[in-house]
Amino acid sequence: AKALAEVEALWSEEIPEEDEAESPQPRVRTNFNPLAVWRSALRTDAQGNFSTICTMPDTLTTYRVIAVAADKEGGRFATKEGQFTVNQPVMLSVGAPLFMHAGDVAQLPVTVTNNTPAEGTWQVQMAGGGEPQQVTLAAGASTTLYFEVTAAQPGTQSCRWTATGATGEDAVQAQFEVRHPAPLLREAHHLVLNPGQGALVPREKLAAELSQAPGCEIEVSVSANPLLHLQGGVDFLLESPEGNTEYAASALLPWLLYDRLAPLCPRLAQTPADRVRSTLTRSVEQLLSRQNEDGGLPFWPGAEQSNLWVSAHVAMVLRMAEERGFDLPWPRWYKLLAYLEKADMQNAGPLTRYEAARALQNREAQREALKAALAAMAESQAGGSVRADIEFLEYLRTNNDGRHEAFLRWMRTRAADYRHQSSWGSAWSLYALLTYVGDSRGAQVEAEVRTPDGFTMPLDRRVQTLQNVAPDAAVSAQSGTVYAVLRAKARPQQTEYPGVTEHGLQMTRLYEKQGEDGIWRPATEFAVGDVVRVSLTCAKASGQELLNLVLEDYLPSCLEAINPAVPGQATGLAPLDWSECFDQREYMVDCVRGFCTRWPGSDAVNMRYYARVKRAGSATAPPAQARLLYEPQIYGLSPSARLDVRTTGVGVGDSRSPQ
Numbered sequence: 001a002k003a004l005a006e007v008e009a010l011w012s013e014e015i016p017e018e019d020e021a022e023s024p025q026p027r028v029r030t031n032f033n034p035l036a037v038w039r040s041a042l043r044t045d046a047q048g049n050f051s052t053i054c055t056m057p058d059t060l061t062t063y064r065v066i067a068v069a070a071d072k073e074g075g076r077f078a079t080k081e082g083q084f085t086v087n088q089p090v091m092l093s094v095g096a097p098l099f100m101h102a103g104d105v106a107q108l109p110v111t112v113t114n115n116t117p118a119e120g121t122w123q124v125q126m127a128g129g130g131e132p133q134q135v136t137l138a139a140g141a142s143t144t145l146y147f148e149v150t151a152a153q154p155g156t157q158s159c160r161w162t163a164t165g166a167t168g169e170d171a172v173q174a175q176f177e178v179r180h181p182a183p184l185l186r187e188a189h190h191l192v193l194n195p196g197q198g199a200l201v202p203r204e205k206l207a208a209e210l211s212q213a214p215g216c217e218i219e220v221s222v223s224a225n226p227l228l229h230l231q232g233g234v235d236f237l238l239e240s241p242e243g244n245t246e247y248a249a250s251a252l253l254p255w256l257l258y259d260r261l262a263p264l265c266p267r268l269a270q271t272p273a274d275r276v277r278s279t280l281t282r283s284v285e286q287l288l289s290r291q292n293e294d295g296g297l298p299f300w301p302g303a304e305q306s307n308l309w310v311s312a313h314v315a316m317v318l319r320m321a322e323e324r325g326f327d328l329p330w331p332r333w334y335k336l337l338a339y340l341e342k343a344d345m346q347n348a349g350p351l352t353r354y355e356a357a358r359a360l361q362n363r364e365a366q367r368e369a370l371k372a373a374l375a376a377m378a379e380s381q382a383g384g385s386v387r388a389d390i391e392f393l394e395y396l397r398t399n400n401d402g403r404h405e406a407f408l409r410w411m412r413t414r415a416a417d418y419r420h421q422s423s424w425g426s427a428w429s430l431y432a433l434l435t436y437v438g439d440s441r442g443a444q445v446e447a448e449v450r451t452p453d454g455f456t457m458p459l460d461r462r463v464q465t466l467q468n469v470a471p472d473a474a475v476s477a478q479s480g481t482v483y484a485v486l487r488a489k490a491r492p493q494q495t496e497y498p499g500v501t502e503h504g505l506q507m508t509r510l511y512e513k514q515g516e517d518g519i520w521r522p523a524t525e526f527a528v529g530d531v532v533r534v535s536l537t538c539a540k541a542s543g544q545e546l547l548n549l550v551l552e553d554y555l556p557s558c559l560e561a562i563n564p565a566v567p568g569q570a571t572g573l574a575p576l577d578w579s580e581c582f583d584q585r586e587y588m589v590d591c592v593r594g595f596c597t598r599w600p601g602s603d604a605v606n607m608r609y610y611a612r613v614k615r616a617g618s619a620t621a622p623p624a625q626a627r628l629l630y631e632p633q634i635y636g637l638s639p640s641a642r643l644d645v646r647t648t649g650v651g652v653g654d655s656r657s658p659q
Contacts, residue, residue, distance in 0.1 A: 026162060026169040029058030036063055044069075058172075060091050089116045089168025092124070092161055096174035097615060098589055100151035100557040101181040102495070106617035107647055108149050110161055113142040115168075122165035129159075146616070146647060151178045151557075180491045181620040181640070183554060185210045186632040189486040190229050193222075193449070199476035202469060206488050207503060207633065211471045213490035218469040221485040224447035224459040226411035227264055228483045230433065231463075233426030234265045245297050245307075248287050249314040250427035255280045256324055256434060263462045280326055287314065288332045295339030308343055309352045315340055315359030317427070320434055350376060351390075370394050389428040396435055407436050411483075425547075447480025497623045497640040505636030506539045507626040509553065511643070525644045530613040531573065532559060534592075535606065538626040538636065543602035548629040549581075551594045551607050556619040558645050562610040563587035570610065579605040595629075616647040 037054045044050045048069075056063075062085045069078045095109040114120050114137035125132035126147045133145050149159055157178050162171040189205050202218050203211045210216060221228065237251045254261055254268055258276050262269040271279055290297050296306025297314050315336050322328055340356045348356070350373035357365035370390060377387045392410040396403060410432065447459045451466060452473030459482065466475065475484065500506055512533040513523035520533050536553055540546060555561060564570040565587075578585070584595040587609070594607045621643055627635035 026164070026171040028160060028171040028173050029060075030173045031057045032059050033057045034059075056086060060086055060088060062086075087115050088170060090114060090120070090122055090163050090165065090170050092163050092170045092172045094159075094161060094172055094174045095615070096159070097176050097557050099177040099179055100149075100157075101179050101620045101622065102151055102154055103181060104151040104557050104617065104619045106149050106151075106557065106615050106619070107146040108159070108615070109144045109146055111142055111144045112137065112163060114139060118167070120165055120167040122163045122169075124161060124163045127160040127162075148617075154178050154180045181495045181622050182492050182497070183552070183622060183625045183637070184489060185213070185492055185635070186489045186627075187487070188232070188632055190232075191484045191486065193475070193477035193482040193484055195477050195479055197477070199450075199474035200484055200486065201472060201474050202486060202488065203471040205486055206471070209492045209494060209501075210488055210490055213492045216471065216488060216490035218471065218486070218488045220466045220469050220475050221463050221487075222449050222457075222459060222466065222475065223264065223461065223463045223483050224480055225264065225461040225463070226408060226481075226483050227260060227433070227461075228463055228485060229411060230261070230429055231265050231485065233429050234261055235267055236426050237430075238265075238267050243301065244299050245287070245290055245301065245310050246299065246313055248283070248290075249310075249317045250430075252280060252283055252287070252317050252321060253427055253430040253434065255283070256320060256326075257430060260433075277326065280321065284318065284321065284326070284328065288329060288336075291332055291336065295335040296343075297336070306339065308348055311336065311339060311343075312348075312352045312355035312359065313427070316355040316431070319359045319361070320431070349373075351386075367397065370397065386425050386428045389432040392432050393435060396432075403436065447482050448478040449482050450474075450476045450478050495620075495640075497637055499639055501623070501637035502541075503636060504541055504634040505626045505628075506541075507551075507624055507636040507638040508537050509621075509624045509638040509641070510535045511621075511641065524641060525646075526558075526613045527646050528613050528616050531562070532611045532613060533576070533608065534611055535608045536624050536638070537604050537606050539604040540599070540602070545601075546599045546628060546634075547597060549596040549599050549605070549626065550629050551596075551605070551624070551626050552591050553593075553607075553609075553624040554591045554622040555589075555611065556621040556641075556643050558613055558615045558617060558619040558643055559611040559621075560589075560614050561587045561592050562612055564610075573610055576608040576610065578607050579603075581605060582607065613645055616645045618642060618644050 036057050036059075037052075039052055039054075042050045042052060062083055065082045065084070067080050069080075070076065091113040093111040093113070095111075097106060097108070100106060110124065110126075112122060112124060112135050117139050119136065119138050121134065121136045123132045123134055124145055126149075129147050129149075133147075135143055135145065137143060147159075147161070151157060155178055156175055158173055158175045160171065160173045163169060185207070187206055187210055191200060193200060200220065202220075206218075221231075234254045237247075237254055254265070255276055258268065258273065262273070287297075290301050292298060292304065292306045294306055296308070296311040298305060299307045299310050318328055318333060318336070322333075337360060340360060343356070345353050345356065350369045354366055354369035354373060357363075357369055370393060373390050374387075374394060377390070388410060392406060395406045399406070449457050449459055449464075451457055452469055452475060456478055457464065459480070469475070500508065511523055512520040512535070513526060513530060514520050514533070523532075526532060534553065536551055538549070538551055562569045562573070564573075564575065578594065579596070581596045581599050582594045582605070583597050586593040586595075592607075592609050596605060599605060619642070621641040623637035623640050625635060625637055
């Protein structure tokens with residue numbers, strides 16, 4: 001309490017007026033850290049008092065002070081809270097944007113507050129922003145002025161405002177990000193190069209708007225090791241944001257193959273080899289912490305109903321971990337096996353039956369389940385990459401000879417139809433690999449590749465990455481089989497998209513405003529405070545099932561998405577339906593995103609949300625993008641748009657705006 005009183009006294013002291021000649025400009029406030037001070041340990045004197053000296057941020061606000069005390073024996077604790085206010089005669093509060101797009105024009109609100117006991121007049125000016133604006137305020141009053149700001153080139157842009165007057169002054173600086181008004185484009189291609197065949201030339205593989213974009217970043221990874229083409233599945237399992245139990249189990253598989261995959265997967269190699277066992281042990285404990293009373297596991301953490309398919313998948317992965325020398329928590333492990341032994345497998349799919357049999361070490365049941373799975377896939381012409389995994393597993397089960405040649409044939413299917421479309425699909429690929437390497441280290445492989453600069457580079461089981469490859473450069477195999485991965489990304493040179501851009505997907509977007517009659521109509525002109533309804537539609541070129549679709553709508557700087565899951569944000573607004581195939585939604589500060597794991601049939605998918613107009617001006621709405629998460633060369637862009645917003649009184653600032 002004594003320390004709190006000292007702080008209050010310090011900040012309540014009057015600041016003496018300085019000579020104008022000595023201080024022609026007020027000190028600019030730039031540090032708006034919300035956590036002003038943290039002291040982890042302070043020692044009191046014999047009377048229980050303490051003091052500390054700190055430099056406060058530039059935020060003019062009321063601070064809350066929280067102190068927790070403990071005696072030296074650690075048996076008694078106490079806590080105390082207080083507050084103090086940091087203030088000055090005049091205060092500028094800027095409604096700075098979180099971001100703008102290059103070319104945007106915004107009317108930024110600057111609120112001027114008179115904290116003195118008398119009327120005062122101030123000149124408020126933005127650096128480089130034309131003539132100052134004069135404002136006269138009564139004691140304790142405030143008003144909002146607007147200053148036009150144009151976003152220049154992509155990067156960080158700073159704006160500074162000053163208020164000068166006879167009774168006080170203030171200066172504040174705000175920074176925001178200026179972004180390129182078009183989405184980042186990416187492509188990835190997986191290829192097998194052999195001597196005498198055509199060379200890999202990036203421009204022949206990439207879309208024109210990507211290969212022709214200034215600053216297009218192209219890299220080619222090459223190796224004599226076919227496992228390079230499993231790198232995508234490993235990265236997917238290590239980086240996927242999914243939190244379901246199937247994914248958590250599948251994500252253990254890369255660690256079981258660490259010695260084989262780490263040389264090819266930088267993300268995996270970030271963990272030193274001596275920490276792999278502790279990482280795996282911790283992951284297994286977290287996985288089994290989801291176990292229900294009946295011994296099974298749910299699909300989503302916390303669900304009370306166990307899922308047979310998920311439980312079988314988890315058990316199979318854990319059995320492989322045990323076979324490779326990892327200790328399992330026996331009580332929970334036996335409880336899971338008992339759940340599978342008692343489960344009714346009559347209506348379970350063949351792959352679920354196989355996984356359960358693999359976990360229970362029932363070889364006869366494994367054989368029957370694999371045969372049933374292959375028969376079902378052949379009849380339905382389905383299965384995709386998982387079908388190739390099952391066929392490879394069946395070959396390994398029935399043949400002792402030619403295993404390495406079968407492995408190479410299997411890996412060639414991974415290049416021809418490279419679709420690590422889900423954690424489950426990636427898991428089956430790694431499971432097939434685990435089965436193969438379980439009793440075979442494989443033959444030594446080597447090859448040579450001719451690089452774009454004309455050199456011949458020897459290759460082995462490790463990966464070599466050629467960076468900053470030119471679009472017209474050539475990479476070719478000189479000897480042996482070369483496995484290659486071509487990756488490219490760039491911001492397109494084009495910033496205005498008047499029409500639809502279609503590369504396997506077609507994307508459209510509609511902005512609407514509700515009229516006084518309650519009818520929503522298309523619009524591109526709004527006022528601050530309006531609610532906008534945004535509708536996105538994505539169609540595909542054929543009726544083929546697609547997996548891991550992502551729809552991303554990049555918000556213009558004048559809009560803020562309304563998240564219906566946040567209490568109070570969508571009050572009074574009718575719920576908006578999304579297509580049923582969407583299984584995850586994200587409302588971010590700069591975009592709204594929807595994930596669709598499986599998109600069957602030929603019907604278009606729809607995604608709709610509300611947004612609120614926050615800021616006056618003229619803003620670019622970048623194209624909305626639809627893409628396949630792990631086949632980024634399949635995408636579509638909607639037309640871009642230009643939204644014009646007029647002011648309606650005081651503007652609405654971002655919650656993080658400096659005070």
